[in-house]
Amino acid sequence: MRRILIITLAIASLMLWGCVNQPEKWTHEEIKHIDTGVDPNSWVLIPAGEFFEGQFRNLRHLKKLNYDYEIMVTDVTNAQYAKYLNEALAAGKIKIENNQVKGFYPGEKYTGFRHERKIGPGYYLYYPLEEHGTRIKFDGKTFTVDKGFENHPVTMVTWFGARGYCQFYGWRLPTEAEWEKAARGTEDFRAYPWGNEITPHHANYDLSNKEIRKLLGVNHGITTPVGFFNGKKYGDFQTVDAKSPYGLYDMAGNVWQWVADKHERMSDRFMKGGSWMDYDIYLRIWAYNSALPYNYYINVGFRCARDVKKEAPQEENPASENVEK
Amino acid sequence: MKFIKERLEYLFASTKGLVLVAISLISLVTAIWGTLSGPMVEWGVRDFTVRLLGMKLDPFFREGRIIMLYHTIAMAVIAIEVYLMTSIIPMKRRYKLTINATVTVGYLSSLIFGLGFAYFGRNWILHGLFLFGLSLMFFTGLLLAVALWPWNKDYYVRSPEYAHTKSGVDLERVAFFTMVIATLGSSLFGAVAGAYFGNGFETFLAENTVRFAHKTPLQLGIIGHLHIMLTLIAVAITLIVGRWLDFKGIYHKIAMPLMIFGIIVITLGVWMVVPFELIAHMIIYVGSTFIMLAALMLVIYGWRKLIKDRLNELGIEKAGFWKGLKALLHDPLKFGALWQMVFMNFTVSGVGIFMAIELDKIFRVWPWREERVTLTGHWHVLAALIATIILMYYADMVGLKGKIRQWFGWILIIGSDVAFAGATIYSLKRLFVKAYYQEPFVSKIFLAMDIGLAAVLVILALLLLWRLFDLFKGEGVWRREKENPEVEVPRTSKEVLSE
Numbered sequence: 001m002r003r004i005l006i007i008t009l010a011i012a013s014l015m016l017w018g019c020v021n022q023p024e025k026w027t028h029e030e031i032k033h034i035d036t037g038v039d040p041n042s043w044v045l046i047p048a049g050e051f052f053e054g055q056f057r058n059l060r061h062l063k064k065l066n067y068d069y070e071i072m073v074t075d076v077t078n079a080q081y082a083k084y085l086n087e088a089l090a091a092g093k094i095k096i097e098n099n100q101v102k103g104f105y106p107g108e109k110y111t112g113f114r115h116e117r118k119i120g121p122g123y124y125l126y127y128p129l130e131e132h133g134t135r136i137k138f139d140g141k142t143f144t145v146d147k148g149f150e151n152h153p154v155t156m157v158t159w160f161g162a163r164g165y166c167q168f169y170g171w172r173l174p175t176e177a178e179w180e181k182a183a184r185g186t187e188d189f190r191a192y193p194w195g196n197e198i199t200p201h202h203a204n205y206d207l208s209n210k211e212i213r214k215l216l217g218v219n220h221g222i223t224t225p226v227g228f229f230n231g232k233k234y235g236d237f238q239t240v241d242a243k244s245p246y247g248l249y250d251m252a253g254n255v256w257q258w259v260a261d262k263h264e265r266m267s268d269r270f271m272k273g274g275s276w277m278d279y280d281i282y283l284r285i286w287a288y289n290s291a292l293p294y295n296y297y298i299n300v301g302f303r304c305a306r307d308v309k310k311e312a313p314q315e316e317n318p319a320s321e322n323v324e325k
Numbered sequence: 326m327k328f329i330k331e332r333l334e335y336l337f338a339s340t341k342g343l344v345l346v347a348i349s350l351i352s353l354v355t356a357i358w359g360t361l362s363g364p365m366v367e368w369g370v371r372d373f374t375v376r377l378l379g380m381k382l383d384p385f386f387r388e389g390r391i392i393m394l395y396h397t398i399a400m401a402v403i404a405i406e407v408y409l410m411t412s413i414i415p416m417k418r419r420y421k422l423t424i425n426a427t428v429t430v431g432y433l434s435s436l437i438f439g440l441g442f443a444y445f446g447r448n449w450i451l452h453g454l455f456l457f458g459l460s461l462m463f464f465t466g467l468l469l470a471v472a473l474w475p476w477n478k479d480y481y482v483r484s485p486e487y488a489h490t491k492s493g494v495d496l497e498r499v500a501f502f503t504m505v506i507a508t509l510g511s512s513l514f515g516a517v518a519g520a521y522f523g524n525g526f527e528t529f530l531a532e533n534t535v536r537f538a539h540k541t542p543l544q545l546g547i548i549g550h551l552h553i554m555l556t557l558i559a560v561a562i563t564l565i566v567g568r569w570l571d572f573k574g575i576y577h578k579i580a581m582p583l584m585i586f587g588i589i590v591i592t593l594g595v596w597m598v599v600p601f602e603l604i605a606h607m608i609i610y611v612g613s614t615f616i617m618l619a620a621l622m623l624v625i626y627g628w629r630k631l632i633k634d635r636l637n638e639l640g641i642e643k644a645g646f647w648k649g650l651k652a653l654l655h656d657p658l659k660f661g662a663l664w665q666m667v668f669m670n671f672t673v674s675g676v677g678i679f680m681a682i683e684l685d686k687i688f689r690v691w692p693w694r695e696e697r698v699t700l701t702g703h704w705h706v707l708a709a710l711i712a713t714i715i716l717m718y719y720a721d722m723v724g725l726k727g728k729i730r731q732w733f734g735w736i737l738i739i740g741s742d743v744a745f746a747g748a749t750i751y752s753l754k755r756l757f758v759k760a761y762y763q764e765p766f767v768s769k770i771f772l773a774m775d776i777g778l779a780a781v782l783v784i785l786a787l788l789l790l791w792r793l794f795d796l797f798k799g800e801g802v803w804r805r806e807k808e809n810p811e812v813e814v815p816r817t818s819k820e821v822l823s824e
Contacts, residue, residue: 022758022759022762055385055388055527056527057385058525058527114538115536115538115685115689116538132761132762133760191384191385192384196383196384198384206367207366207367220761220764220765221764256692263537264538264539265539266537266538268689268693271692278694279366281387282694284384288693289692289693289694290536290692290693291691291693292689292690295690295691295692297692297760298761300692
């Protein structure tokens with residue numbers, strides 16, 4: 001009996017031990033730079049047409065987007081976001097307040113429904129500075145990126161911050177439907193952007209992170225440079241060319257990606273694609289996550305979309321502030 | 326031939342044999358299907374299992390597979406509860422035999438064909454047989470309701486020790502009956518919605534809809550169904566444990582009306598989720614408070630009884646705190662069954678109440694995926710706690726004694742509680758640790774959970790291996806159980822004698 005008690009206490013101590021080792025102040029990290037050869041400034045055209053939306057292969061879920069649009073080939077990187085912050089600061093589009101980068105949001109309709117948050121016009125958090133997990137720092141004048149993280153997807157960015165970035169350049173966040181079409185293509189009904197099978201060589205997710213941290217020389221889970229899973233071999237780690245039918249990278253794994261949609265009576269915004277922290281089930285094309293628009297997290301980023309034609313589309317209205325569903 | 330016939334008679338015609346078969350099948354399913362998720366995936370065990378058994382894990386049908394898996398395990402657990410009820414509650418023999426036969430075919434059909442359909446090829450015949458099994462389970466409920474009819478004078482209570490009405494209606498029997506009726510209604514509640522989603526094969530997991538402002542009535546039906554069914558399974562095991570421990574006296578008289586009222590209120594509350602979602606929660610809180618108070622009465626009674634019985638056994642008339650505590654902890658199986666009900670408040674009810682109070686302030690600020698972990702952890706723990714209580718009763722039923730009883734009982738309590746506490750802390754991790762540092766924290770919590778679960782699975786495996794080898798003996802425990810097939814509880818013995 002005494003032995004059981006000792007074992008129990010040992011396990012309890014082990015559990016408590018896990019709670020410690022949480023420094024107060026954030027120390028920025030540096031890692032090895034890896035060049036994937038994929039240009040984060042590239043865009044791809046998604047032509048108008050039908051695609052299967054969601055999980056179920058049923059004609060009811062055949063959706064048509066009757067307009068062309070372009071979407072970024074990769075997630076927005078830390079370097080791109082830091083460049084934006086510098087430009088936006090110079091242009092007076094953002095301000096820094098209490099160690100937070102903030103930008104203006106015109107507000108949205110509030111119905112008072114359960115759990116709905118009132119989001120009126122005002123300045124909202126875009127990006128927290130010196131928060132644990134940030135890769136961009138601000139020296140009082142300029143935003144710079146931690147060494148080695150330049151071509152990693154930006155994380156710790158809020159939905160407001162993602163929207164602010166896209167809008168600054170005259171673009172927008174993709175809608176959920178646009179995102180899914182870009183990930184799945186129109187040829188078939190697939191679970192992942194590259195097909196129906198997933199291995200640690202296809203994407204940065206829970207199972208691949210062990211190899212990736214070894215490669216990057218860190219002892220914790222981490223993002224990979226955008227376009228990493230492109231068939232190249234990095235050290236001993238062979239990747240599969242895991243692009244979507246339209247040639248997009250990182251549409252499954254690495255970081256969740258904010259999408260534009262504002263659902264009626266809900267304040268949460270949705271994210272797609274799964275991340276390095278998640279199991280494969282979250283990487284399926286129809287899987288989603290959601291959070292409040294001022295929420296930031298170590299595994300959430302985004303990419304932008306932009307219109308090709310000037311006419312307003314019939315089924316979706318991506319140019320509007322909030323796409324009501 | 327005689328060898329096989331005798332064993333089959335034991336396994337399928339005695340209550341103890343039937344419970345053993347069901348526990349073995351649940352253990353087998355848990356052991357195999359447990360390799361498909363969690364750290365087993367990382368270790369490559371999932372791929373091995375899938376290859377070995379020829380499973381088909383199409384990523385499109387994961388939600389449907391999981392729903393069928395939950396149902397198959399739940400049906401086997403319900404079957405165990407039914408076996409125990411038909412054995413420990415007086416009823417006509419013909420009812421008992423029919424009920425046991427129906428529930429056995431029902432749960433075996435749903436388990437075998439359900440898993441066959443979900444994991445080994447989507448054959449429509451298998452799906453039909455799965456539904457046939459579920460239908461038989463429903464029919465079992467109808468038969469059980471008839472058999473338990475509390476206003477049958479044969480079952481009126483004669484002893485003043487047990488809760489009853491002035492005319493003698495046994496309130497404990499009313500509680501069992503109410504639970505069965507509530508279960509029948511609640512299963513229909515799920516079946517209606519399930520018929521829509523299941524037939525179209527457009528299934529969803531309830532936790533995936535938790536943040537949607539708009540939920541369809543059928544989605545609400547599914548959410549209500551899973552909550553109330555698990556609650557009623559917990560109510561059933563609470564009543565069964567009461568029977569095991571000969572729950573009586575003033576606590577029994579307080580508990581039974583509370584339990585009956587609580588079952589009615591909580592069930593109606595859940596059914597009202599569809600038309601009146603906003604107020605339904607308040608009604609559910611009221612109902613669950615009554616049920617929890619009734620369970621508290623059982624715990625107080627049970628622990629006092631354990632102390633008293635042990636002190637009497639030792640010939641001690643007056644005992645201090647430590648002697649009392651020692652007496653309480655003397656029998657880990659009986660103590661543990663009640664302790665798990667108390668522990669449930671920390672890992673299930675407590676977390677649920679905390680979530681309800683702090684939902685907007687804390688949980689809705691987290692990404693949905695984090696909230697989902699808390700929700701799924703919450704009910705997995707409740708389901709597993711119920712399973713451990715059943716195992717404790719079973720271990721007592723098969724007559725574990727001495728050191729084996731002590732080791733089995735304590736490993737079951739400590740192993741499961743470490744695992745469930747770990748699961749609870751894991752699900753609430755963002756309260757204690759920043760996202761960036763959660764990985765080492767999670768690894769340690771997982772280690773504790775794995776150690777706890779492994780300990781439970783090892784002792785369960787040992788128990789079942791012992792029972793398996795015992796079947797090969799001519800005069801093993803199985804023969805004793807075959808000759809004495811019913812579960813003995815003090816109250817039923819008295820009632821049977823008095824008839």
